[in-house]
Amino acid sequence: MSKRIDVSDLDVYYGDFLAVEGVTMAIEPRQATALIGPSGCGKSTFLRTLNRMHEVIPGARVTGKALMDGQDLYGQDVDPVTVRRQIGMVFQRPNPFPTMSIADNVLAGVKLNNRRMAKGEQQDLVEASLRGANLWNEVKDRLERPGSSLSGGQQQRLCIARAIAVRPQVLLMDEPCSALDPISTLAIEDLIAELKSDYTIVIVTHNMQQAARVSDRTGFFNIAGTGKPGRLIEMDDTATMFSSPREKATEDYISGRFG
Known part of the structure; x- marks a missing residue:
């Protein structure tokens, strides 16, 4: 089951530096939410707070709330590893x-979580995950070859298969197509359209056309200047x-007048 995430008054710090300030948003289940904005405005930083990945950096912390179906992702009794398994x-x-x-x-992710599986169950999970990532038909005859033997676009879909193998409810994608050619990008975009029927998806992208194509909702982040925090x-x-954003800064960014 995909999940809804409600974020309110979220601030992200690295030590004493306030990187992202005052984010409040609702991320709807079974939809793709795109986060757009100029480089350095906190999109990826915010994305990483949703599954506590930013905490791998010493001194990183958040204030405010991030709830998944009402559960506080930062609750004292919540294990970050469990959060990352779900997201x-x-x-x-x-x-x-x-x-x-x-x-x-x-x-890899399943084994990292110490989940014991019979060989037949492993084979079924591999096939189901690769099918879910639209990769099965391309690799089913060479499953024992190294993952690095695949093309860039196939490798990215393999990483998506690895992510969905642990059966999360939410998928975060940090510019998943920025290193890919147009054909591979189209394959990932088609995959996102399919996956959102089962998952809540949040994607950071610098590609305005991509955001328009793949997302149901879009959030625009911006920054007032160097050393200032990013804001939604x-x-x-x-x-x-x-078509008709409320803020002039959003219109200027989307139309290419800055950013």
């Missing part, structure tokens, strides 16, 4: 484990954001 992440550059086979890459300027249905 998977796909990074900017494909990062399959190069010495692992395609099949073992898919199973506005958020709305994607069609509204791209």
